[in-house]
Amino acid sequence: MKNKEIPYKIYLDEKDIPKTWYNMRADMKNKPAPLLNPGTLKPMKKEELAAVFCDDLIEQELDNDTAYFPIPEEIQEFYKMYRPSPLVRAYRLEEKLGTPAKIYYKFEGNNTSGSHKLNSAIAQAYYAKKQGLKGVTTETGAGQWGTALSMACAYLGLDLKVYMVKVSYEQKPFRREVMRTYGASVTPSPSTETEVGRKILAAHPGTTGSLGCAISEAVEKAVTSEGYRYVLGSVLNQVLLHQSVIGVEAKTALDKYGIKPDIIIGCAGGGSNLGGLIAPFMGEKLRGEADYRIIAVEPASCPSFTRGVYAYDFCDTGMVCPLAKMYTLGSDFIPAPNHAGGLRYHGMSPVLSQLYHDGYMEAVSVKQTDVFEAAELFARTEGILPAPESSHAIRASIDEALKCKETGEEKTILFGLTGTGYFDMVAYEKYHEGEMEDYIPSDDDIKKTTDKLPKVNL
Numbered sequence: 001m002k003n004k005e006i007p008y009k010i011y012l013d014e015k016d017i018p019k020t021w022y023n024m025r026a027d028m029k030n031k032p033a034p035l036l037n038p039g040t041l042k043p044m045k046k047e048e049l050a051a052v053f054c055d056d057l058i059e060q061e062l063d064n065d066t067a068y069f070p071i072p073e074e075i076q077e078f079y080k081m082y083r084p085s086p087l088v089r090a091y092r093l094e095e096k097l098g099t100p101a102k103i104y105y106k107f108e109g110n111n112t113s114g115s116h117k118l119n120s121a122i123a124q125a126y127y128a129k130k131q132g133l134k135g136v137t138t139e140t141g142a143g144q145w146g147t148a149l150s151m152a153c154a155y156l157g158l159d160l161k162v163y164m165v166k167v168s169y170e171q172k173p174f175r176r177e178v179m180r181t182y183g184a185s186v187t188p189s190p191s192t193e194t195e196v197g198r199k200i201l202a203a204h205p206g207t208t209g210s211l212g213c214a215i216s217e218a219v220e221k222a223v224t225s226e227g228y229r230y231v232l233g234s235v236l237n238q239v240l241l242h243q244s245v246i247g248v249e250a251k252t253a254l255d256k257y258g259i260k261p262d263i264i265i266g267c268a269g270g271g272s273n274l275g276g277l278i279a280p281f282m283g284e285k286l287r288g289e290a291d292y293r294i295i296a297v298e299p300a301s302c303p304s305f306t307r308g309v310y311a312y313d314f315c316d317t318g319m320v321c322p323l324a325k326m327y328t329l330g331s332d333f334i335p336a337p338n339h340a341g342g343l344r345y346h347g348m349s350p351v352l353s354q355l356y357h358d359g360y361m362e363a364v365s366v367k368q369t370d371v372f373e374a375a376e377l378f379a380r381t382e383g384i385l386p387a388p389e390s391s392h393a394i395r396a397s398i399d400e401a402l403k404c405k406e407t408g409e410e411k412t413i414l415f416g417l418t419g420t421g422y423f424d425m426v427a428y429e430k431y432h433e434g435e436m437e438d439y440i441p442s443d444d445d446i447k448k449t450t451d452k453l454p455k456v457n458l
């Protein structure tokens with residue numbers, strides 16, 4: 001038994017909820033590359049972005065210099081419904097593993113949407129409302145982002161149209177109904193409602209959809225509907241900015257007990273929770289004040305960081321969105337249909353891509369059966385039923401803790417537990433039935449889609 005001088009949960013007060021978001025870009029020497037216009041391949045100007053995104057969010061997107069953005073009062077009020085989120089010491093997991101490592105996790109699943117996505121959803125809905133818009137459009141894959149945004153839009157009285165990746169729409173009817181309960185309209189994607197949807201359906205009949213394709217539909221709907229803009233739940237700089245509440249809060253809690261993590265771990269789909277969790281720590285690292293090992297964890301079936309290319313690519317399948325420079329598998333890349341573990345996006349946040357490229361962080365990929373094994377162990381020891389996405393971070397944290405067991409090192413590990421898995425029981429069922437397979441794309445598979453990257457000469 002370890003001496004438990006640190007409590008299981010480090011509690012913060014309401015007054016400890018961050019009052020500012022922290023923008024890592026301000027401290028980066030090499031700034032993330034600018035978004036490009038998909039037609040001209042020139043950097044996007046504010047005016048061009050304004051047809052797609054809300055004005056204040058464009059300011060945040062393009063601002064590489066302002067380190068701290070005040071969080072508007074109304075958003076702070078909303079945060080009080082479910083923040084501060086718990087920072088938990090995983091004593092029970094440590095004991096089960098027999099590791100000398102100290103493991104902490106920041107749990108963001110403590111709200112009805114069940115994930116960290118609410119942190120940015122309320123911010124984006126707030127700025128849309130402030131601009132006097134009627135509503136917003138978006139896509140959702142597994143459904144967490146759509147759910148979070150429905151909650152935020154219901155709270156502020158905004159209309160919401162969600163394009164939901166068809167396979168999820170069919171596999172997760174309860175997610176869909178949660179969104180409808182909060183007043184959103186939900187359409188399976190690809191749909192016949194949009195031109196790009198009809199095009200994709202003609203080219204790939206019977207397709208079960210992809211995030212990239214749902215994004216194209218949502219963008220088209222926004223730019224062709226009066227009083228609507230498009231909002232996105234990950235990848236963009238503004239989303240990482242909003243998610244910095246996770247990291248700032250985690251650091252406040254750790255500082256309370258003088259704890260300094262050696263290793264910080266997060267799962268990476270588009271990079272928003274990881275970007276948020278590491279923000280203040282990466283800030284210290286960039287300024288040369290402290291050092292941390294930072295590890296992004298991705299699925300072996302969709303390995304953007306570990307096997308992708310750092311290049312300009314389309315953010316969506318229909319090529320209507322701006323191009324971003326990022327680690328990417330190509331916008332046509334669709335993970336194998338038997339991939340159940342989430343984190344299916346082909347690209348990665350431009351901020352994290354630049355940091356990874358410059359050697360400020362590492363990345364590992366993990367197989368989905370190993371992820372579910374970790375998820376189950378975590379559920380049985382720590383009690384929380386983790387989302388498959390979050391379980392990638394659990395897997396890597398367990399692996400690091402087991403290394404400590406071999407070497408006898410007492411490292412401190414902090415990881416992001418991004419959400420709960422109640423709507424992922426089909427995936428858990430596959431795992432329990434022994435029907436889960438580990439599909440890993442071949443080099444040829446990846447080459448097929450990365451060969452088609454747009455040629456950009458800046």
Ligand SMILES: *Cc1c(COP(=O)(O)O)cnc(C)c1O
Nearest residue numbers: 144234269270271272273389419
């Ligand atoms: C969306 C989501 C992720 C992945 O998205 P990021 O932008 O990479 O954070 C991870 N975990 C959960 C629970 C999610 O809903």
